[in-house]
Amino acid sequence: MMEMLAFGLVAGVAVGGAIGVVAARNVFVSALWLVLSFIGVAGIYAILGADFLAATQVLIYVGAISVLILFAVMLTHHVMGDERSNNRQAFLAFIVSSSVVAALGVLAYRTDWPIRPADAGGSVVTAMRGDLAGSSAASTAAQTGASTALTSTVDLALNQDSNVVRLGQALMTEHLLSFEIISLVLLVALIGAIVIARD
Amino acid sequence: MSNLSASLVQFSPELILVIGAAVLLTVDLVSNGREAGQNAIGLGTILLALVATFWLWPGGLFTADGGLFATYIDGALVRPGAFVSDGFTHFFRMISLVSTGLVWVSGVTFMRGRTPFRGEFGAFLLFCATAMNLMAGANDLILVLVAIEFLSITSYVLTGFLRENARSNEAGLKYFLYGSITSAAMIFGLTYLFGATGTTSLPLIAEAVRSPDNLLIKDLSGVIIPSLLLVLAGLGFKIALVPFHQWAPDAYEGAPTPVTSFLSVGPKAAGMAVLLRMFFSAFDAPLLTPHWIGLIGLLAGATMILGNLAALGQTDIKRLMAYSSIAQAGYMLVGVASFGATTMGNLTALGTVVLYILAYIFTNIGLFACIIAVDHATGDSRVDAYDGLMRRAPLLAVAMVVFFLSLVGVPPLAGFIGKFAVFSAAVTTNHTTLAVLGVLTGVIAAVYYFRVVRAMFFRPAPDGAAPIRISPSASFVIWACLAMTILIGVLPGTFVRVARDAAAAVHATGADAAAVDAGH
Numbered sequence: 001m002m003e004m005l006a007f008g009l010v011a012g013v014a015v016g017g018a019i020g021v022v023a024a025r026n027v028f029v030s031a032l033w034l035v036l037s038f039i040g041v042a043g044i045y046a047i048l049g050a051d052f053l054a055a056t057q058v059l060i061y062v063g064a065i066s067v068l069i070l071f072a073v074m075l076t077h078h079v080m081g082d083e084r085s086n087n088r089q090a091f092l093a094f095i096v097s098s099s100v101v102a103a104l105g106v107l108a109y110r111t112d113w114p115i116r117p118a119d120a121g122g123s124v125v126t127a128m129r130g131d132l133a134g135s136s137a138a139s140t141a142a143q144t145g146a147s148t149a150l151t152s153t154v155d156l157a158l159n160q161d162s163n164v165v166r167l168g169q170a171l172m173t174e175h176l177l178s179f180e181i182i183s184l185v186l187l188v189a190l191i192g193a194i195v196i197a198r199d
Numbered sequence: 200m201s202n203l204s205a206s207l208v209q210f211s212p213e214l215i216l217v218i219g220a221a222v223l224l225t226v227d228l229v230s231n232g233r234e235a236g237q238n239a240i241g242l243g244t245i246l247l248a249l250v251a252t253f254w255l256w257p258g259g260l261f262t263a264d265g266g267l268f269a270t271y272i273d274g275a276l277v278r279p280g281a282f283v284s285d286g287f288t289h290f291f292r293m294i295s296l297v298s299t300g301l302v303w304v305s306g307v308t309f310m311r312g313r314t315p316f317r318g319e320f321g322a323f324l325l326f327c328a329t330a331m332n333l334m335a336g337a338n339d340l341i342l343v344l345v346a347i348e349f350l351s352i353t354s355y356v357l358t359g360f361l362r363e364n365a366r367s368n369e370a371g372l373k374y375f376l377y378g379s380i381t382s383a384a385m386i387f388g389l390t391y392l393f394g395a396t397g398t399t400s401l402p403l404i405a406e407a408v409r410s411p412d413n414l415l416i417k418d419l420s421g422v423i424i425p426s427l428l429l430v431l432a433g434l435g436f437k438i439a440l441v442p443f444h445q446w447a448p449d450a451y452e453g454a455p456t457p458v459t460s461f462l463s464v465g466p467k468a469a470g471m472a473v474l475l476r477m478f479f480s481a482f483d484a485p486l487l488t489p490h491w492i493g494l495i496g497l498l499a500g501a502t503m504i505l506g507n508l509a510a511l512g513q514t515d516i517k518r519l520m521a522y523s524s525i526a527q528a529g530y531m532l533v534g535v536a537s538f539g540a541t542t543m544g545n546l547t548a549l550g551t552v553v554l555y556i557l558a559y560i561f562t563n564i565g566l567f568a569c570i571i572a573v574d575h576a577t578g579d580s581r582v583d584a585y586d587g588l589m590r591r592a593p594l595l596a597v598a599m600v601v602f603f604l605s606l607v608g609v610p611p612l613a614g615f616i617g618k619f620a621v622f623s624a625a626v627t628t629n630h631t632t633l634a635v636l637g638v639l640t641g642v643i644a645a646v647y648y649f650r651v652v653r654a655m656f657f658r659p660a661p662d663g664a665a666p667i668r669i670s671p672s673a674s675f676v677i678w679a680c681l682a683m684t685i686l687i688g689v690l691p692g693t694f695v696r697v698a699r700d701a702a703a704a705v706h707a708t709g710a711d712a713a714a715v716d717a718g719h
Binding site: 103104107108111113114174175176177178181182184185188189191192195196 | 217224278280281282316319322323326329333339341342345346348349352353355356359360362371387391394395397400421422425
């Protein structure tokens with residue numbers, strides 16, 4: 001019950017902030033709403049037991065990226081005034097996007113998402129916590145029933161570690177390549193920004 | 200695990216590209232704006248990466264070990280790696296490197312004098328090649344996503360590269376906005392996929408959706424198909440398929456012409472590589488396949504019809520080619536929809552698509568090399584600028600006719616082989632409607648290509664128009680692409696074998712591996 005209440009609160013903050021972003025007339029105000037939305041998302045991470053992710057969300061998105069966006073808005077003079085960002089298609093766009101959201105929501109709600117047998121004793125949250133670390137080796141082995149003995153040892157080994165340890169392990173093993181490539185993506189974005197924006 | 204050094208060897212083409220790009224950026228920094236050997240460094244890098252690819256190719260079944268960065272527990276494979284370096288990967292590495300190299304050479308004269316950031320331009324092309332290589336071998340949804348974003352961000356910058364040109368800026372911005380939204384849709388689809396299968400690894404997804412006693416699939420096919428639709432939005436954007444194609448004409452028109460040439464081949468081929476590996480290996484399950492075949496068939500039909508019809512009214516050749524390349528993506532999808540076919544030379548459906556891409560790449564790059572040369576000389580990309588081109592530059596006019604004929608699918612040129620393979624695959628799997636549609640829309644394509652041909656041959660050149668001088672680099676690309684276009688058409692045997700072997704690597708991990716075994 002408490003969990004549901006807390007979830008309702010942070011989800012409301014996240015969605016309300018997002019609505020504020022698109023509804024605000026002023027880009028600066030939009031950016032402030034975005035901060036609120038980021039905080040709500042951090043709350044969702046915290047409820048799911050991904051404490052490390054929640055902390056980084058606050059540090060990086062709420063702390064650094066929002067400030068960067070605010071700076072960018074303030075340095076770009078002509079967007080500081082009130083400016084309508086809607087056009088005549090706004091209503092049509094609202095209909096289309098809300099029906100897509102509704103369809104996806106109904107789909108998510110009605111689907112009987114698989115919960116790992118290994119976590120059968122715990123709540124849904126603990127089951128999801130297991131997947132959040134990105135280490136799905138155990139879960140898949142369990143689903144396919146490939147090797148029960150192996151699964152239990154893997155599960156045991158994995159569940160004893162904290163979230164951060166498992167996140168670190170996943171980044172350094174199965175997702176090492178993606179992790180490295182992300183740094184290249186950042187480099188390219190940096191150089192690209194200089195090429196396009198330098199005076 | 201002692202396969203780290205082996206992993207690095209398997210990565211040599213990408214490592215070479217990244218190192219080359221870093222060297223290029225550094226040299227550009229210290230050379231103070233002079234073009235000090237940038238072309239030598241860039242093309243040398245591409246050539247070296249190509250050599251590494253061909254060197255790795257024969258031993259190309261690293262999948263047996265579960266790919267790169269696989270997880271083992273007690274010697275047993277628990278999680279396949281994020282990247283496989285198999286024959287399919289090598290084929291698309293070759294496509295990516297060859298197209299980047301040809302685009303580089305054909306655009307070298309054009310970019311000189313149009314941008315002060317030539318070093319960065321070259322480095323970005325190399326980064327694009329790296330991203331496309333990674334897409335070719337990505338075996339994990341996270342790597343797929345990261346590689347696609349890598350390629351997207353790099354191509355946005357390349358599209359908006361000419362800062363003083365408002366058209367180029369607009370094109371870059373439109374491409375960026377459209378791409379961000381389709382990426383968001385794709386990421387959302389991937390989360391559903393992860394939720395349904397519990398993994399991001401493609402082979403494990405395949406296992407999850409295929410296992411017959413798996414109750415999951417019975418309830419979850421209802422969620423996997425919608426998520427595949429969302430994934431198709433992201434891939435369809437890269438390939439420029441019809442409901443996701445609106446960015447293409449504007450981006451193609453505004454981008455610097457060499458970048459247009461690149462957009463029409465590189466991202467399209469890399470997006471197809473991801474789509475092929477995903478659908479033919481991971482989502483091939485008795486309960487899923489008929490659904491997505493129908494979906495792909497619909498997209499193929501819509502893409503062929505709309506792409507070709509919209510091209511009819513275009514007056515700018517870059518916009519015309521944008522719609523033409525959308526239509527070409529539709530023909531490729533006909534091959535995907537013919538899943539399960541075995542056609543000429545034991546080509547599977549996957550093989551026909553690979554063959555089509557091979558034929559398309561050389562034709563389109565050659566055609567764009569001509570467009571770049573004309574654009575460079577006249578600064579004009581309207582079809583009217585091609586009036587009397589036969590008098591002003593006979594090589595360009597004749598070469599363009601050959602490339603147009605190949606795109607229409609006239610024998611004995613490369614495009615004919617590609618179309619023949621794809622359509623015969625469609626007929627063997629009872630997709631006759633798609634094949635007929637393909638032939639009919641090909642006739643429409645002939646109509647709008649002929650408008651350019653008529654301008655070149657039957658209309659007088661404007662008064663006082665000087666002959667167009669073609670730079671040696673441009674004419675090299677045109678001759679090379681002409682040679683390949685004719686070679687693939689006249690001696691298709693070798694290329695069919697290459698396509699079949701590339702396809703076999705994916706089939707070896709797919710459920711219809713039996714079809715390939717039966718063929719040999």
